[in-house]
Amino acid sequence: MKINTGSTQSLKWHNRIFILLLLIIVGLLAFLSTRYVYISDWTINGQNSLNPVSLKLLKTLHDTVEITSYTNKKAVKKSIQELITRYQRVKSDISLSFIDPNLNPEKTRELQLSIDGEMIISYQGRKEHLRELSEQMLTNSLYRLMRVKQRQIIFIEGHGERSPDKQANFDLSDFSRHLKKQGILIGTLNLAKTLHIPENTSVLVIAGPQANFLPAEVNLLLEYVKKGGNLLWLGDPLKIDKEDPMQGLLALSEHLGIEFLEGIIVDPSTLDYDIQNPDYAIVTDYPPHAINNDFSTLTLFPQATGIERLPAYLEETEKTEDKNSAEQVFTMTALLTTVERSWVETSALKKSVQFDEKEDIAGPITLAMLLTREFNGESLSSEGTSTIKKQQRIIVIGDGDFLSNTFLGNGGNLTLGLNIFNWLSYDEQFLEIPRQLRNDIILDISTSKLSLLGAFFLFVLPAILIISGSFIWLKRRHR
Known part of the structure; x- marks a missing residue:
C-alpha cells in the first residue's frame, strides 16, 4: 500500500476522531460513575457486605439515623467511614459527621467521651454511645434505639440456681453478657426476701434450683403465671434419691400441665459427631416457629431430661374456653425433640449403655416444651388500670447446661438461647447477629515449596524472559 499526502491526512483525521x-x-x-454506583462483593462469605440480619433491621428503620464521631485521626475516620458506607448503601438517610474533640473540649466533657473515635448514634430522639467499631455492635445499637420498651429479665435466686453474674462453669454469666449487649436489663430476685415479683418483669427465669422452694415462694410463682407472666424454666434431671426431686415446684409443673421424666437422655447419634459422652443429647431438626426461623445449626444438651404433658391436664383442655379465666389451659408445642434412636435412661449410667424396653423410655424425647395461651390481663399505667389482650409465653426445657459458661459456645447454643429470650419477651422480630468468620486467611506453605517458588521467580522466570527476548531480537535482526 502506497502512502501519499491524502492518505496521510486521512490517517491523521482518523486518529484525531x-x-x-x-x-x-x-x-x-x-459522569455516569458519579450518578450510579455498582458494588460487587466477591469475598467467599461476604466480608465486605452487611449480614442479612443487619439488612433486615435497616428496612424497619423508617426515620433518619445521625452518627457523629469524635476524632481527628485520619486512620480512625477511614475505618469508621468504611463501615458506615455499608449501611448507607442500604439506607441512604444515614448521616455521618466527624468532630475534632480538641476543638470542642467543653462538648467532649459534657458527652463524657472516653475513647478516640467514639460515636453517638441518634434515632427518633434517642441516643446511644458506641465505643467498639464493628457491624455486630453498630447493628445492636440501632436495634436498641429502635425498641421503645425496655426488657427486663429476672433470674430467681436463693436455691442454688445458675447465676447470671457468677463465673462458675455451670453459671450463666457469659450468656447474660450477650443479653446485655442487646439492651436487656438483667436482675436477680430472692422471693424469700422480697415476697414480690416486679410488675415490669418481661421474663422470669428459674434456672436449675438445687434446694427446695418455700410454699410462700411457690404461691408467688403460681400467682405470677396465673396473671399471665412469661416464664423460662430450665430444669435438670430429677434427683430421685432426694425427698422432693422437684424442689417444691410440683404444684407449678402441675399447673402448667407438664412433668419432668425420671432419668437422663442418652443419644447414640452423638458418636457420629465424635462426642464420647453417652449422656449428651443433640438436636438437629427444628419445627417451624419464630424461635427457629432461619436456624438449623446443631445444638448440644449435656445431661438433659425429657418433658411430657400430664395426662390429667390433657383432659382439662376442653373444659375451659373463657379466655378471661386465669385457669384457661395452655396450648403446648414441642420446641426441641431428640432423634428417634435416643431414649431416657432410668438406671445409673455406665460407660456402655443399652436401651432396655422394660425400664427405659424410647425416643424421640421432647427436650423443650412451649406453652402459650391468649390472655386478657390487666395493665397498670399512669392513667390507671386497663385490660389488654396478649399471648402468655412459657418455655420449659429439660436442661440448663446448654446455656452455661462451659457449653454456651457449642454449635448453635448461644443463638438458640437468644432466640428463646427474644421470643419470650415479644421481641422475636430480630434475633442473634452472627459474626462472619474469615475463611482461608492463612497461607500455609512448606519450606521446600517456598524454596521452589523463590528459585522460579529469581532464576527460572528471568531466564525465560531473557531467552525469549533474545530469540525475538535475533529473528527481527535477520529480516
Missing part, C-alpha cells in the same frame, strides 16, 4: 471519541466515552463513563 478516535482520540476525541475516546475522550467523550471516558468523560461519559466518569
Whole structure:
C-alpha cells in the first residue's frame, strides 16, 4: 500500500476522531460513575457486605439515623467511614459527621467521651454511645434505639440456681453478657426476701434450683403465671434419691400441665459427631416457629431430661374456653425433640449403655416444651388500670447446661438461647447477629515449596524472559 499526502491526512483525521471519541466515552463513563454506583462483593462469605440480619433491621428503620464521631485521626475516620458506607448503601438517610474533640473540649466533657473515635448514634430522639467499631455492635445499637420498651429479665435466686453474674462453669454469666449487649436489663430476685415479683418483669427465669422452694415462694410463682407472666424454666434431671426431686415446684409443673421424666437422655447419634459422652443429647431438626426461623445449626444438651404433658391436664383442655379465666389451659408445642434412636435412661449410667424396653423410655424425647395461651390481663399505667389482650409465653426445657459458661459456645447454643429470650419477651422480630468468620486467611506453605517458588521467580522466570527476548531480537535482526 502506497502512502501519499491524502492518505496521510486521512490517517491523521482518523486518529484525531478516535482520540476525541475516546475522550467523550471516558468523560461519559466518569459522569455516569458519579450518578450510579455498582458494588460487587466477591469475598467467599461476604466480608465486605452487611449480614442479612443487619439488612433486615435497616428496612424497619423508617426515620433518619445521625452518627457523629469524635476524632481527628485520619486512620480512625477511614475505618469508621468504611463501615458506615455499608449501611448507607442500604439506607441512604444515614448521616455521618466527624468532630475534632480538641476543638470542642467543653462538648467532649459534657458527652463524657472516653475513647478516640467514639460515636453517638441518634434515632427518633434517642441516643446511644458506641465505643467498639464493628457491624455486630453498630447493628445492636440501632436495634436498641429502635425498641421503645425496655426488657427486663429476672433470674430467681436463693436455691442454688445458675447465676447470671457468677463465673462458675455451670453459671450463666457469659450468656447474660450477650443479653446485655442487646439492651436487656438483667436482675436477680430472692422471693424469700422480697415476697414480690416486679410488675415490669418481661421474663422470669428459674434456672436449675438445687434446694427446695418455700410454699410462700411457690404461691408467688403460681400467682405470677396465673396473671399471665412469661416464664423460662430450665430444669435438670430429677434427683430421685432426694425427698422432693422437684424442689417444691410440683404444684407449678402441675399447673402448667407438664412433668419432668425420671432419668437422663442418652443419644447414640452423638458418636457420629465424635462426642464420647453417652449422656449428651443433640438436636438437629427444628419445627417451624419464630424461635427457629432461619436456624438449623446443631445444638448440644449435656445431661438433659425429657418433658411430657400430664395426662390429667390433657383432659382439662376442653373444659375451659373463657379466655378471661386465669385457669384457661395452655396450648403446648414441642420446641426441641431428640432423634428417634435416643431414649431416657432410668438406671445409673455406665460407660456402655443399652436401651432396655422394660425400664427405659424410647425416643424421640421432647427436650423443650412451649406453652402459650391468649390472655386478657390487666395493665397498670399512669392513667390507671386497663385490660389488654396478649399471648402468655412459657418455655420449659429439660436442661440448663446448654446455656452455661462451659457449653454456651457449642454449635448453635448461644443463638438458640437468644432466640428463646427474644421470643419470650415479644421481641422475636430480630434475633442473634452472627459474626462472619474469615475463611482461608492463612497461607500455609512448606519450606521446600517456598524454596521452589523463590528459585522460579529469581532464576527460572528471568531466564525465560531473557531467552525469549533474545530469540525475538535475533529473528527481527535477520529480516
